[in-house]
Amino acid sequence: MTRSRKLLLTGGGGMVGRNLAEHAALADWTILSPTRGELDLTDYVATQAYIERHRPDAIIHAAGKVGGIQANIANPVRFLVDNLDVGRNVVMAARHAGVSVLLNLGSSCMYPRGHDAALREEQVLTGELEPTNEGYAIAKIATARLCSYIRREDPAYQYKTLIPCNLYGRYDKFAPQHSHLVPAVIAKVHDAKINGLDAVEIWGDGSARREFMYAGDLADALVRALDSAATLPDMMNVGLGYDYTINEYYAAAANVIGWQGRFVHNLDRPVGMARKLVDTTRQRDWGWQASTSLENGIRKTYHFYLEEQP
Template sequence: MTGGAGMLGSSIAEQWQGIRPNDKLIVATRRDADLRDREQTHRFLERSRPDAIIHAAAKVGGIQAKLSEPTPYLLDNLLLDSSVLSAAIELRVPELLYVSSAAIYPASARQPIGEDQVLDGQLESANEGYALAKIAAGKVCEYASEQFGFSYKVVAPSNLYGPNDDYSIGRGHLIAAAIAKIHAAHVSGALTVPIWGDGTARREFTYVMDLAQWVVSQIGTLDSWPAVLNLGCGQDHTVAEYYETAKSVIGYTGEFTFDPTKPSGVPQRLLDSTRARGLGWNPETPLASGIATSYEAFLASQQTERR
């Protein structure tokens, strides 16, 4: 598995032993290979000789980071995806799960978004570079499966949240950023927390441990999957509602200020995960309890940093 230090990768690693104790999981780190380097990546996979690959490594970030520094979200993802996928094909690894993103769908996609809408319209501008790289890698998986008979499949999760998220303000995704900002205001006694946009944009967030558990259970059965599979919890909320839930969990008593001059992305992004539910996908973690667990993990990480 690549991307073991990321939120989803680390969650998969945590779940692996309990679900598949007889299968060895090799978690690639930067000490093993710089995945942007094709030769290093090929040598690492040649030594590992995997039966399957979970490719979860990616250059990721929130909307603010993608707008201010767009180049690496296209270039770095193209490089590391090309290295991993080409090595997998050359070494004839029979199964590969590529972790993509809901950003691959058009900004004007019909809601809820079905898997057939890839390349069906213009991408959201803030996510364009990242999405282009994800679409390209997804097509490589599709071509490799058709040309060589491999089971290289693409999973397009909704936005994720949970333990091991990136809580750095300015780089974290919506829920992680909300937790970090509200906590800072709660501790400092600040009366308001600023939020980009008017708070009405709707997003779907799935608890990462639900996704990790299911992915671990599916390795070895990807030949039964379609080329692309959406994985979302099936319910979206407004940005303001996510902030209100985090506010309640943290116990903050201040107010929110919205800045409609700042970009907030597409009005709605909700995935149609019907195909996945037909394969047994059934996430059950309620939003409030998921955010509460995430906040506990955030507090623990803050204590570790202070030591």
């Protein structure tokens, strides 16, 4: 009987990790996904001991301390140090144990601020970072560079970094204080339908553009990468390569949910940056693209939202 391959998945309790664990192609893998209580990734000795003991065939590193703007501003030391420690510990312990495949998840906050054009991988470390999450971004950049340096010293180690665009999907956070755009839109439109409201407010004129990919598509890219790590670039964006206006996200959610009211634009409210889009040239050259349409992704996410309602 062929031995089942072992995958160590850090951050398995998050949206990315839970979508990945559900992917049908991982049925032949034994997934190790320790909770924070079972393994403190900020502790190098414990991390090394765990990896040495279980000897995974591959690692997907999706763990990290994440939070919104206010949390990043209030706790920059923790966002830098915790993410730096976790990234270093997982990567170095993997190398010490001889794990040959490691997929490290970066973040689009690694890119310089103030760019409206699609962000290319070679732009990392070419300009000023967004100050509100600079510590988190620095930690992500350092971990990505560490993976590249290890591969430079020994090409047998396929340590690659994938940089996803913004994500939404099953296991997302819908509470207003924690949610990003798509789950927030779903919750607002759902509440309007349930409460019989004929209008939903949109901040600004709705023309700002955002790129959000369904998390199940990122899981699909990661599964393909597990068996094709050697063909991956050292660093690669994973995204749609195109974006939608805020108005289009609201319209898609209304269509899925079945709400037929109207949208009211509040031009006195902040709208944030005009655009943030990742370039997917390397991804297309690698031979992969996201397959979930906006309405399909919202439909799957909305069904999960309904299942989670008390």
